[in-house]
Amino acid sequence: MREEEARERARRAVEIALAAGASDAEARIVLARRFNAQARGERITKLDASDGRSLSMRLFLDGRKATLAGTHWSDEEIRAGVTSALEQARYVGVDSYAGLPDPCALPDRRLDLYDESIENRDDDERLDDVRNVERSIRATDARIDNSNGSSYHDACVTMALANSRGALGSYRGTQAALSTSPVASEGAYRRTAHYGDASRFLSRLDAPDAVAREAVRRTVAFCGATKPPTQTTAIVFDREVAAALLADLFAACNAANVAVGNSWLAGRIGERVGSDLLEIYDDGTIPGALGSSPFDDEGVPTQRTTVFERGTLRSFLFDTYYARRLGARSTGNASGGGIGPNTFFLAPGKQTPEALVAATARGILVMETIGFATEHASGLYSRGARGIMIRDGELAESIEEFTIAAPFPEILAGIDAVANDLKFDGSIAAPSFRVAEMQVSGSLSAP
Amino acid sequence: MANDPLTAQGAQRILDRALRDGGLFADVFCECRSTVQMRLQEGAIHEAGFSQNLGAGVRVVVGESAGYAYTEDLTEERLIEAAGRAAAIARLTAEGSVRATRLESLERARDALYDRARTENAAPALLAALLERAEIAARASEPRIVAVNAHVVDELQELWIARSDGSFRFDRRPMVTLGVQCIARAGRERGTGYCADGGRTSLDFxxxxxxxxxxxxxxxxxxxxxxxxxxxxxxxxxxxxxGGGGVLLHEAVGHGLEGDFNRRGVSLYSGRIGERVASECVTIYDDGNLPEERGSASFDDEGTTCGHTVLVERGILRGYLHDELNARLMGVRSTGNGRRQSFRHLPQPRMCNTYMPPGDVPLDEMIASVRDGIYAKSFAGGQVDIGKGDFVFMIAEGYRIERGRLGAAVKNATIVGNGPDAMTKVTAVGNDARLARRHYTCGKGGQYVPVGVGMPTLKVSAMSLGGTEGA
Structure with a gap:
């Protein structure tokens, strides 16, 4: 019983930490069986199958906190690691908010996180999937003449948690993912895009040819792309790009950033910062979703939190420490020693993304962004982008080598349409949406 | 570690098992990495951490295919089992068969690139003192600083690499980083600044x-x-x-010259060795032998001695960066650029320290020559599309230049451009070449490795600035 073994190791680690002098301790064990395969052309080019294990601990010494992480496994290894970490803890400032969550029973909820058919899957079937994606991209469009490879990944993960306030729990989850990166040659350039799907259930994972088709569509869309003129125009964020933008917004909602003044949302609870269509939740209880789990990484039950309601900021996202500091309750967002999303998502609208484009007189459908540094303190968003011009509701020429930029409050206030294509394929998800106006920086010439 | 977790005899048995079902090459990568770190925020040390990761991975290479398996349990039984799983690739591709050469005795790295004598992580008191000094100095220097975050990391990585061609090597690589982030505030306006340094050295740095x-x-x-x-x-x-502008070379040129992309023919630089790819004043090197730089190592993560590679020489493309697998397939020798994040990862061709030698134009002359432009003094990071060469950089500190004079600072904007296009638009190279402060980390295929960059000031005749104000 791997799950039993993990719980026992976690419980034992806490025991060792207390014996070594910790006033409180928490141990989290992750066991993962991972399978990774990559195909390119007719060959399987990568095959990686490993069983991994890791231990992460938080140790408290009279209001001081230290962490221990790594591959420690035997009692002796854990004892040595705990001793090193506790020695460091003595240099940490005493913080009255630091500590374990208040005792509560770990919920034993059925969230539909485990798919036996992934655990029992035959290697040949896994390899067939990845070969089929690779074959399909080349068969779908004659312009695809190369590839960066197609990948299949799956994992069976067991998480166990114990702490010195009596918490002891575990859960299992699976995930499977298929992705590909087709290449189309265009003169000296190679057009590439990356697209994939992920799910906790094999039966809900997009079929190989569907993944291939979407990846190819995203690759050839940019053949012949030009650089657009500098302008101000409506921007339609495709769902993939919309999710990336939401990741930046999550950082501003992260209570750890709020507490230290590194968020433009600090001090704005109850304020209206977006349009009526800005409806955002963080939810760890959606059955079958990749971001769901019965409890977070410090053993607090997950929940559904309303973050923005009709444009008004309702809540930040907390772990126990920042909840205590800011006088709130944990929202069950403790993740890997910090604060992370469960499923952080924008509520969908009613129209299809195609209808949204058709209802846009002039604008740009942005399908890819590059760059990652958003200033969370000032809330300025600026990205390199690729997309397709929209004229009179029709997709026109493809464009690239431009940036889109705006202060975050203006983006959120400018959301004037949201599509219905929300899909829980990651811990941050969004449907396509439109922002009425953003600054586009391209070439010098006027339109 | 007190004892070597991998012996020549043990490694030999693992390699023999790895190649039993076929394959052209195999290696065992065994690693023990221990890290102490501390973080300061709001005037106090907020958190301290210790981590230690010990494990080994076995790889079998057949043509362009690699089988891999790792384990955190270093008993010979588990390692042999991992070798068996890695060998599955050979059963799939059924080509090639070699026998592992008898391993030499363990060769310990001895060059002077960095200090290998230290076997213990730094004492916590030393880390704490550095953070406290940084906090005090930041607050004292500017009254509008409202928050100071600082972190310090001291890491020791020990690695043992045994290869089926007989090589068995050991190295101990140190790495330290001290980073300080400040937030300044006036009303609702905020500004952020970051500065970090360190390298393959000790906290004495x-x-x-x-x-x-x-x-x-x-x-x-x-x-x-x-x-x-x-x-x-x-x-x-x-x-x-x-200095830090060297991120431009790393993103705009370096990634496109990595051997995997070029072997597959998916980089825009594929098949273009000997061609002009940049203006004549552009020369770019990659070097894994610069003392104490983040990207330096005696040998790479495949046990190949790190090299000095001419990537671009006076505008002409001269070479790619290779690991063992891609070098074999392209019929050349590895340049010592096979790198991996940890024993849980397969090696990839990666940059070490990428830099450009100095030109002859003084900075003030360059500024004076710009009528209406931008001085992007440092970058917060960048990203590139390999096939097309399009890149973005986030400016960490930048200014307007108007009529030959440095003007107002511009808020965190993004620069977008195309690598080869920008490289042909380099019109002047400064005499102020230097390596950047050592804190850069490069991500590729989900793996993060430390790198170094360096550059003199460059003048590029046109780049797109992604600001918020209409032109």
Whole structure:
């Protein structure tokens, strides 16, 4: 019983930490069986199958906190690691908010996180999937003449948690993912895009040819792309790009950033910062979703939190420490020693993304962004982008080598349409949406 | 570690098992990495951590295919089992068969690139003192600084690499980093500044590059950004700052020259060795042998001695960066650029330290020559599309240049461009070449490795600035 073994190791680690002098301790064990395969052309080019294990601990010494992480496994290894970490803890400032969550029973909820058919899957079937994606991209469009490879990944993960306030729990989850990166040659350039799907259930994972088709569509869309003129125009964020933008917004909602003044949302609870269509939740209880789990990484039950309601900021996202500091309750967002999303998502609208484009007189459908540094303190968003011009509701020429930029409050206030294509394929998800106006920086010439 | 977790006899048995079902090459990568780190925020040390990761991975290579398996349990039984799983690739491809050469005795790296004598992580008191000094200096230097975050990391990585061609090598690589982030505030306006340094050395490094210097620099950038104006949108003549501006070479050129992309023919630089890819004043090297740089190592993560590779020489493309697998397939020798994040990862061709030698134009002359442009003094990071060469950089500190004079600071804007296009538009190279402060990390295929960059100031005749203000 791997799950039993993990719980026992976690419980034992806490025991060792207390014996070594910790006033409180928490141990989290992750066991993962991972399978990774990559195909390119007719060959399987990568095959990686490993069983991994890791231990992460938080140790408290009279209001001081230290962490221990790594591959420690035997009692002796854990004892040595705990001793090193506790020695460091003595240099940490005493913080009255630091500590374990208040005792509560770990919920034993059925969230539909485990798919036996992934655990029992035959290697040949896994390899067939990845070969089929690779074959399909080349068969779908004659312009695809190369590839960066197609990948299949799956994992069976067991998480166990114990702490010195009596918490002891575990859960299992699976995930499977298929992705590909087709290449189309265009003169000296190679057009590439990356697209994939992920799910906790094999039966809900997009079929190989569907993944291939979407990846190819995203690759050839940019053949012949030009650089657009500098302008101000409506921007339609495709769902993939919309999710990336939401990741930046999550950082501003992260209570750890709020507490230290590194968020433009600090001090704005109850304020209206977006349009009526800005409806955002963080939810760890959606059955079958990749971001769901019965409890977070410090053993607090997950929940559904309303973050923005009709444009008004309702809540930040907390772990126990920042909840205590800011006088709130944990929202069950403790993740890997910090604060992370469960499923952080924008509520969908009613129209299809195609209808949204058709209802846009002039604008740009942005399908890819590059760059990652958003200033969370000032809330300025600026990205390199690729997309397709929209004229009179029709997709026109493809464009690239431009940036889109705006202060975050203006983006959120400018959301004037949201599509219905929300899909829980990651811990941050969004449907396509439109922002009425953003600054586009391209070439010098006027339109 | 007190004892070597991998012996020549043990490694030999693992390699023999790895190649039993076929394959052309196999290796065992065994690693023990221990890290101590501390983080300061709001005037106090908030958190301290210790981590230790010990494990080994076995790889079998057949043609362009690699089988891999790792384990955190270093008993010979588990390692042999991992070798068996890695060998599955050979059963799939059924080509090639070699026998492992008898391993030489363990060769311990001895060159002078960095100090290998230290076997223990730094004492916690030393880490704490550095953070406290940084905090005090940052707050004292600028009254508008409202928050100071600082972190310090001391890491020791020990690695043992056994290869089926008989080589068995050991190295101990140190790495330290001290980083300071300051937030300045006036009303609702905020500005952020970051400065970090370190390298493959010990905390003694911060005796000469002091925490006070780093803190004051972070505070200065924060206040510059606080007072900065929104950046304009459009195309501008651009100066890219010396040192950290080298991120431009890394993103715009370096990634496109990595052997995997070129072997597959998916880089825009594929098949173009000997061709002109940049203006004549552009020369770019990658070097894994620069003392104490983050990207340096005696040998790479496949046990190949790191090299000095000419990538671009006076505008002509000269070479790619290779690991063993891609070098074999392209019929050349590895350049010592096979790198991996940890024993849980397969090696990839990666840059070590990428830099450009100096030109002859002084900075003030370059500024004076710009009529209406941008001085991007430092970058917060960048990204590139390999096939097309399009890149973006986030400016960490930047200014307008108007009529040959440095003007107001611009707020955190993004520069977009195309690598080969930008490289042909380099019109002047400064005489101020230097390596950047050592804190850069490069991500590729989900793996993160430390790198170094360096450059003189470059003048590029046109780049797109992604600001918020209409031109």
């Amino acid at each position: 911060f005796g000469s590059t002091t925490p006070e210097q780093l803190a004051r620099e972070a505070a200065r950038i924060a206040t510059v950004n606080l007072d900065a104006r929104p950046a304009p949108a459009g195309e501008f003549e651009t100066l890219i700052g010396a």
